[in-house]
Amino acid sequence: MKITGTFLDEISHDIPSANWGKEDWANEFKVMKSVGIDTVILIRSGYKDKITFNSKTLSKHQAMRPAYTDLVDLFLNEAEKNSMDFYFGMYDSGKYWHEGKHDKEIDLNLALAEEVMEKYGHRKAFKGWYLSHEFEEYNEGQLRLYEKLAVRLKEFNQSSIMMSPYIKGRLQFEKPITPMEHEKMWSQIFSSLEGKVDICAFQDGQVDFLELQAFMEINKKLADKYSITSWSNVETFERGMPINFLPINWNNLRYKLEVAEKVGVDKIITFEFSHFLSPHSVYPAAHNLFNRYKEWITK
Amino acid sequence: MKITGTFLDEISHDIPSANWGKEDWANEFKVMKSVGIDTVILIRSGYKDKITFNSKTLSKHQAMRPAYTDLVDLFLNEAEKNSMDFYFGMYDSGKYWHEGKHDKEIDLNLALAEEVMEKYGHRKAFKGWYLSHEFEEYNEGQLRLYEKLAVRLKEFNQSSIMMSPYIKGRLQFEKPITPMEHEKMWSQIFSSLEGKVDICAFQDGQVDFLELQAFMEINKKLADKYSITSWSNVETFERGMPINFLPINWNNLRYKLEVAEKVGVDKIITFEFSHFLSPHSVYPAAHNLFNRYKEWITK
C-alpha cells in the first residue's frame, strides 16, 4: 500500500522553508505524481499574520504580511497539471481557539471560505476542505468549530471535509491516554462529527511503534461505525531526536506503512513529502529515504 | 535595494562551521561580489579561547587554542581581490563584560588593536572596526566600552567604527520594549556615542514583522539626529523555529528588505551570507533562497 497523498507545508509552524520557486514546485509535483501521489492538502491557508494568498477577508480582520506568490493558485495549477485532488486548509489565528473564543475562529473562517469559493471554488482540482485546527481530545468549543465549519463548507460545493487529529500518545505527552480511554473519547467525538466530517486521517507519530496497531484498529473501527472514511497520516519525519524534525528512518517508515495496511485504511497520506521524502528535499537524508521507499514500492 | 554587506561568522557562537578551505572561501567571495557585496565584517576576531589568528596579545592574556589558518589574512586577501571593504571585529572574552569588568575587556581590546594595526593596519581592504560586544539596552559599562574603543580605534587610522545592536523585541524577550521606551533609551545611548561611532546597523530579527517598520523608523530618526549613519542588518536566518538557525523563508526576507528600503537606510548588510544565502552554503535551503533573491534583484 503506497502513500498517495501529502500535505503541503506552507504556511509552516515549525518546518523551515525550502524556498522553492515556481519551477521547483513544478518539478516537485511531477515527482510526487511519479510515485503515485494523487492528493495534496494545504496544511493551512494562513497562520497569525502569514498567508498563502492575499486574502481581503483576513486583511480586513488584522494586518497581514503580503504573500508575494499566490501559493493556492500555484498549488491548484500544479495539481491540475498532474490530475491531483487539492484540499484547502483553513486559517489558524494562533489565538482565538486557544483562548476559548472558538466562535471568533469560526466566523473568521466562514468569511474566508466565501472568499475562497469565489476565488478558487471553480477550480477543477478543488476537491475538499481540510480542518486545520488539530486536536487530540474532547473539547466542546473545538467540536463546535469542526461541526459548524464542516456543515457550511459542504453546502458550498458538496466537497469532502477532512481532518487529521493526533493521539494523546506516549511519545508526546507525559500522561498518555490508554487505548480504552482513547476509544471512549473518540467514540464521543465521532458521534458529533458523523455526517459532517467525511475523512479522518489520524497522525501516527505520537504513540509507541509497538502500540500503533492497537490504536489504529480502534480508529478504524470507530470511523467505520460513524461512517467516516479512514485514512492514515503516516508521518515521514522522525520524532524524539535532538534535531526536530528530520526525515524518518526507513525502517520506521516501512513499519508504520505495514501497520496502516494491516489495519485496512482506505488511503495513506503523509506529513509531508516535500521536506522528508522528496528527492528534491533540502534534507539529503530524504533523498535516500526516497530511494529506499521506491525500491520497496517497486519490488 | 540590495544587500551589499555581510558578516563573516568565524568565530561563531552558535552557527556550525562549514569547514571551508582557502579555495572555498575564494569561490565564496567571488559569488558575493557577483551579487553586489562590497563590504565584509568579521563578526569577532576571538571568543574565549578561540581566535581567528594567533594573537600574541591574547595568548599572553590566557591560553588560546591555535588558529591553524590566519583567517584575518585570508579574508583581507579575498576582500582585496574583490575590491571589498573589510571591518575587523573585536575580541569577546565571553566573561569580563558580562561580569561588570568592562575595563578589563577594554584594556584587552586596546592591546589587541595595537597588534592588529601593526599586523594588518596597512592592508588596503582594512576599512574599519566592528564593535562586537552586542547589546540592547542602556548600560554604563557597555557605553564606556564602546566610547573608549571607538575613540582609540579611530585615532589609529581614521577608519569607520561600526556597531550592530539588537532590539529588545517580542521574538526574543518575554518583556519586550515598546517603541516609545526604545526611542527614549536609544536617544540616550546615541547621545553618548555621537562623534565616536560612525555606523549603526540594527539587527532586524527580534521584533514582530508587523512592528518592524515602526522600530526602524525610530532607529533612522535617532541616528540622523546624532549624526550616525544608518545601516540595517537584515538577518537571513529564521527565528522561532525548532531548529536554530536555518535559512529564512524568502517571503520573510523580501518583506524585511522592503521595510529597510522604505525607512531609507544607507546600506543593507546581513548576518550572514555564507550560511544562509549563499549558493555554496551547507544548508541547501540557502541555495534556493539565493535563487529567489537573484530573481528579485535582477527583475
Place this chain on the structure above:
Amino acid sequence: MKITGTFLDEISHDIPSANWGKEDWANEFKVMKSVGIDTVILIRSGYKDKITFNSKTLSKHQAMRPAYTDLVDLFLNEAEKNSMDFYFGMYDSGKYWHEGKHDKEIDLNLALAEEVMEKYGHRKAFKGWYLSHEFEEYNEGQLRLYEKLAVRLKEFNQSSIMMSPYIKGRLQFEKPITPMEHEKMWSQIFSSLEGKVDICAFQDGQVDFLELQAFMEINKKLADKYSITSWSNVETFERGMPINFLPINWNNLRYKLEVAEKVGVDKIITFEFSHFLSPHSVYPAAHNLFNRYKEWITK
C-alpha cells in the same frame, strides 16, 4: 596520527538516520578504507525495541520491531571486503541498568551473545565485543555488568573487549569532575577491569579543549598501569551548539587529534565517520571536513 577506526551509529539514540541502502554502505566502507580506517564498531546491536538483526533472544524477551535489513551481516560483509575488524556492540535495554537491575541487563546480553556467536561468531571480520553501556563514574552495578560480560565474552572467542566511557566534564555537567578526582575514580574502576577489558577509548568531547590534554594524560597513565590498551574516541561532531549534533569545526578536530597524538594513545577512533566526516554524509559540512582532513593527512 590518523583516525583508523569508527563507530557505526545504527541503532542511534540521537543521530538521525541517513537512510542508506546496501550500495550506499558499500561505497561508504570503500571511502573509509581509502583514508585508513581498519576498524568498525557497531555502537549497539539494539536499543529498547529497535534491533540491527532479528534476534530470537531479544524477541523472546520483549516485542521488538522487525529489522528489515540484517545490519550485522551487512557490516560484517563490508568489513570483510575491506579487510577491517568488526566489534559487536551489546544490547541496551534503555531501562534495567538505569533502574539498578544490572543483573537483568547482564543475563539478557549473555543470552544474546550466545545467539550472536552462533550466527556471526565464525565470521572473519568478527574481532571483538564493544560494551555499549556507557558510563562516567564509579557504580557497583555498572562494574559488575562490565566484568561479567567481559569475562564471558572473552571465553567465547578470545576476542578483544572494548569500552568507550566519557569524562564527567565541564561541557556536559554542571558539577564537573577535577582531574584529581577523575584520576582517583578511574584508578578504582580500572583496577576492577584489569585483565577483563582490553581496550579503553575515552570520549574526548566533554572537557574543555584546554583541559583535554591533562585528562587524557591521566587516562593513558592509568590504562598503562592496569594493562589496558589506550585508544582515543576523538568525536567528529560539535558540542555546545543550538543544533545537536553537526560536524565539528576542522580547527577543533585537528586540535584534538594533535592532543591524542601527544598523549601517545595506540589508536584513534571516532564517533563517527559516516555522519560527520564522510564525503557521503547527509550533512554537507562533513564533506568539507573530509576535504580538510584529507589535506592534513596527506601533507
